[in-house]
Each structure stands twice: as structure tokens, then as C-alpha cells.
Amino acid sequence: MMKDKTAPTMADVAREAGVALGTVSRVINGQQVGEEFREKVNAAIQRLGYKYNSSGRALRTDRTNTIALIIPNTINPYFALLVHHINMELEKRNRRMLLCFTEYDTNRENELIQMAQQNRVDGIIALTYNPDLTIPEDVPFVTIDRFFSASVPCVAADNFGGGSLAARRLKELGCANVAFMRIGSTLVNEPSKRKEGFVAACVEMGLPFEVMALEDGAPFEEFERFLKEHMKNGKFAFDGLFIGTDMLAWQIIQVLKKMGLRVPEDVQVIGFDGIRSFGVLDYAVSTIVQPVQEIAEACVSTVLSKHLSNVPSLICLPVSYAFGGTTREST
Amino acid sequence: MMKDKTAPTMADVAREAGVALGTVSRVINGQQVGEEFREKVNAAIQRLGYKYNSSGRALRTDRTNTIALIIPNTINPYFALLVHHINMELEKRNRRMLLCFTEYDTNRENELIQMAQQNRVDGIIALTYNPDLTIPEDVPFVTIDRFFSASVPCVAADNFGGGSLAARRLKELGCANVAFMRIGSTLVNEPSKRKEGFVAACVEMGLPFEVMALEDGAPFEEFERFLKEHMKNGKFAFDGLFIGTDMLAWQIIQVLKKMGLRVPEDVQVIGFDGIRSFGVLDYAVSTIVQPVQEIAEACVSTVLSKHLSNVPSLICLPVSYAFGGTTREST
DNA sequence: TGAAATTCATGAAACGTTTCATGATCAATA
DNA sequence: TATTGATCATGAAACGTTTCATGAATTTCA
Secondary structure, three states, rough: OOOOOOOOOHHHHHHOOOOOOOHHHHHHHOOOOHHHHHHHHHHHHHOOOOOOOOOHHHHHOOHHHHHEEEEOOOOHHHHHHHHHHHHHHHHOOOOEEEEEEEOHHHHHHHHHHHHHHOOOOEEEOOOOOOOOOOOOOOOEEEEOOOOOOOOOEEEEEEEHHHHHHHHHHHHHHHOOOOOEEEEEEOOOOOHHHHHHHHHHHHHOOOOOOOEEEEOOOOOOHHHHHHHOOOOOEEEOOOOOOEEEEEEHHHHHHHHHHOOOOOOOOOOOOEEEEOOOOOOOOOOOOOOOOOOHHHHHHHHHHHHOOOOHHOOEEEEEEEOOEEEEEEEEEEE | OOOOOOOOHHHHHHHHHOOOOHHHHHHHHHOOOOHHHHHHHHHHHHHHHOOOOOHHHHHHOOOOOOOEEEOOOOOOOHHHHHHHHHHHHHHHOEEEEEEEEOOOOOHHHHHHHHHHHHHHOOOOEEOOOOOOOOOOOOOOEEEEEEOOOOOOEEEEHHHHHHHHHHHHHHHOOOOOEEEEEEEEOOOOOOOHHHHHHHHHHHHHHHHOOOOOOOEEOOOOOHHHHHHHHHHHHHEEEEEEEEEEEHHHHHHHHHHHHHHHOOOOOOOEEEEOOOOOOOOOOOOOOEEOOOOOHHHHHHHHHHHHHHHHOOOEEEEOOOOOEEEEOOEEEOO
8 A cells, every 4th residue: 555655735736727826725725716716726636635734834824723731731630621621712713732741840841831832833821830930932822820920911710709709608608617728839829819818708707717728749648637636526626618629628528527527517618620520429519610611711812812912911710609509600 | 022023043043153054954953963063053053042943844854743632532531541641652752742622523533633634743543433434544543442444553451351350350259240331332442342351251250240231322310220220128139330431430339329338348339441539539449440551652652653554453451450559460 | 998996816935944965074095 | 195985064955835926807987
């Protein structure tokens, strides 16, 4: 099964159809072309089995119709969801996705940005952890959840509002002693505002609260220790918990159950992200839902927008609260 | 902040360094070049801030160093895992991933293959559902879990062996009445061998079994009905279940618990895929583990292998059994 | 009817790289 | 010293597309 020496090109189509090369290009790109010419060209394309070659256009126009997405991985369900929606939004606009995993390696974050630039992607969407990230200047660049400067557009959920919504919701549910728990770097990034919003609302409502924050890499056992320390004679110090992410919330709930506490009867637990639990959790799961679809839409439309200078530098999208299937908007 | 009219190119570097264009190319590609030339070129690259442009090479060499991965989505944790490992394997070999989601749309599967070819990817790895998929001829093509013909390499876990391992394991655990449950198309594909291996082993061991298979799109309630039908006066007809996928197994376990059955005390349940449960499940989870890493490695090395004709047409990789952290090889 | 305006195909140049045949330089051998 | 061989930089062509200035053919309007 011998391959043709070389695949047919636009020039071959033009020759076969008896028209000029430029005419073939215009037919293929759906531009204004006389009817009889269009037919001749299409017939020739069929006869030769011509296949369009994007490499030529990429070189000539310096556009690849490809956007790079730089993200730690797809193992975390929230990232997987993000990848999915961003890909769908790109597809809608007839763009491709070059997917790059950082594995939380801050050096690799920079390398991947370089690589994407060499590959002449039309833009980069990045969810990174390097506070000294090298922001590229020659290619549209949008971050998720990381604010660098006014000139680098950042798309994020309303983390502050979400934290505050969680606090208000716990209060409404009758909680009298609450706590916030999270793990993650102390980078100044958008998600850290979950705590701020929570704390602000607690203060405003006069709701007593505690904060338990661990640095990246700290062992989960410290959370267990924290929880057990607040268990005195079968009485738990908190009747409401707000947890930084759903994944962590699920783990915490496991610990609570091992401690003999019922969720939500004894302790209300609210997570963050809005990860659906694959129908696998048998306890009531509450969460502050990130508007992933809208985040994806904002990332894509921002990175593709022609006039990046006119774009807001922080796009903040409203979250909602989900409990047993009911949701309501934040603020 | 005005961008340079045009970014520096190899020609600019050559002029700046006072050498020939070809020399710059050879320096950049690490080929044999005299020491003083190499230094001059590197200095010029620094001075000009030259950035390599892959589009030129793609056109000239017809190689993009990019592989397309066509897969339904990343929402399903097994797919997410696959995407992750394939990306890592590509990264090792200095290749990029163009990620395409089919959303189980069989037409889109074909369209994406076309698109990938237009983008001149160096190869395609596909996990598809269209039995009449149009297999491209001009580009290396590897499938996951789908056998089309001897000329289309297919990478899959040892599904038959896995099914048979599950049956033997249930027997060893003392089960006397078992059932297999699955949902999915009846396409002749590799995963359907899970049932065959299970049935064959049951027959061989004289272990009574039933099979409950649903077509794609069937409502989950039918599984519930099936399970409840086999519950008579608080006595369940099965003491062991083998479920086609972990995700389904998790859902089934929820139903069993609602029916008042304990897992694994009353019913042993074995899933398939080896999805870790995010530390979120509070019941004993058993599963036949797909060797995802090895599958990814096989896909990538096959699709990149120069002599695709010499490659085996079905690469079948051994699975293992996982229960509470212990694993053992199949067969 | 004639001039002006409009439509639309043509032909060639350009994008940035790789690669190949050519030729220059220098060392080694006779 | 003269010749051969080896090394390695040079210059130009080629990859397949888009785009732009040119000009031919047709339509419009006075």
C-alpha cells in the first residue's frame, strides 16, 4: 500500500480545475467566487482528494486557530470540568486546544508558556501557581483565578461573595459556631478571598468563627487533629463548617463521620467548587457552585478578543449555593 | 506599548551574527557547528530576543510534533486519567497534545479525525464509539479499546482476563451466587470481553451467575429494578457482583445500601477501571485496575513508531485486582 | 452610445523554516 | 610541493498557503 509521493496541493487543484491558485483559496475560504468557478474547483477537489493543509496558512497568516490551556492536571475533577467547558467553548468558535499539564511545577509553567509561543498559538489560558510567572507579551494571555496586574486579564468566580454566601447560609441554617478550613499556598490569588468573604460576613453578622489554614504539602492529618481537638466529651465545638474546596470537604466529612458526627444533622458542611459527586455520596452535599460554564466562556472570549487592551482586567462571575438540588444566586 | 512590526527571524539572526541562514538553523537544532559560529549565533539570538517559529518547520518538514487525542470527555474520571497519562508520555518524548472531545457524538468523531489531519498532526490516538469510523490512511492511528482490523493498532487492557479474574476472586471470597452488570453499546469492542471472561470463568468453576446488560441510554432505574427483584424477604439473591465500570459500581453500591445490604459483608462488589475514589468512599472498594500508565505508554510509543506496519495489531496489557490497597497481577 | 464604476479572476510575492548541492578551508598523505 | 580527503559554512530552493496589485469583463448611468 504505497502512499502517493506527495499529497495534492492547492496548486494541483488549480491546475486540474484550470483556474488560478488564488481562486482555489477563495473557494475554500468561502469568499466571493463566481458560481461556475466554484463548481469547477469543488469538482477538482473531489477528483484529486485534496486535503487542506493548515501548516501553510499558519506560516502565511501567523494564526493557528489554536489556544493553549495550561493547567495542573485533569485528575482533580474541578480542573477536568474546566478543561471540558473551555474545550467546548473553543469548539463553538472553531478553535483547537493544545493541552498542557504543569503538575504544579512552577518551572514547567514558564517552559510551557515558551513552548506555546513557539507553536504560535493564538492565545494562552493559564491556571498557574508561580507568583513570578513570566507573562508573555506577544500573545493574548488570560489567567484563571490569578490576578497579576491590570494588564493581565483574570477570570475568576466571585470568591469573596462565595465565602460570604457560605457564612450567611450557615447562619440561616441555625449555626452558632462555625469554622473555615482550607489547604493551599498563601499566594495572593483569587481563591484566597473565600476566607476573606467568609470572615467578613461572620464579623458582620456577629457569628463566632475560627480559621484553620494549612500550607501546600501539609499532611491531611493536621485537619484530623484540629477536628478532634474541638471534640470534648462527645460535643463538637462547631455546628457549621465552610471548606475551601469540595474535594477537601469530602475528606473532612469522612473524618466527621468517623468521629460519630452526622452530616448535616450535627454539623453543616459547605464546600466550594460545585463538583457533582458522581452520584456516589450518600450524605447531603452542600457547595458553593463555581459558574464553570461562564468562566470558560469568559476565558475564551477574552483570549480571542481582538482588542485585549479594552478588556476588563478582572472578570468576576457570580457563584451560587447548592443544597440538595436547590440553588440560588449570590448577592 | 507598541509591538515590533515583525518578530526577528532566523534570517535576522544570521545577519546580526554575520553567518548564513542555514548555520543558524543548525545551531538551533544542535547539529554539528564550529564553536566560534555557535557562539556568534547564540549571542545574536540573545541580542535580538529571537523566538523560534514552529510554523516554518511544520510547513517545511510536514511534522508538527503534535499528537491528537480524541476521547469523549474528561468528566469521566477514567478518561481524565487516560488523558493525564498520555499527556505525560507525550511530554517525555517532547510532543504536544491536541485534545478533542467527541461527547460520544459519532459524527463528530469522524469530523475530528478530518480536522486533525488538516492540522497535520503526527498521529492520532482515539477512543471512539462509531463502528463505522473512517480510519485515516495518511497518518499513524491508534485506538484504545476498539479493534477495527489487523491494520489498525489497538491498545487495551486484558478485559477478558480481568473479567475472569473478577469471577475467580469472588469465588475465593466465598461467593456462591454472582451477577455481572453493565451498561453500554453492544459494539464488538474490547471492554465487552469483560463479560465473556467473567462468564467463561464462572462456567469453568461451576459458579452460578446471571448477566444484566443495558443498552446505552437506558435509565439507571432498570438496574434498581433488577436488584430489587432479586431481594426476597430480606434475602438477596447474590452475594457477589461484578460491575462493568467503577462509576457504575459506585452507583450500584448506593442502591445496595439503600436496600439495607452491607458492602462487602453481605455482597461483595468488584468494579472495573481502578478509579481511586478521591478518599471519599466510606465502603470497601474493590476493582479490576486498568494499567493506565502502561496503556498510555503503549499508545504513545505505537503512534510514534516509525514502522507502523511492524507493530502488533492488538496490544493487550495485564490488569490487576485491588482491594483495600493490596493488588495482584492477573493470570 | 460612451464613460465610469463595479465585479472578480489572475499571477506573483511572501511567510520562516529545513535541506541539499556547492565550494572554501585546512590537514594529511604521497 | 602537489594532491586527495575531510570538515563545515554558504546560498538557494522548497514546503502550501494567503493576499495584493493588476487588468479584463461586465454593468450602470448620463
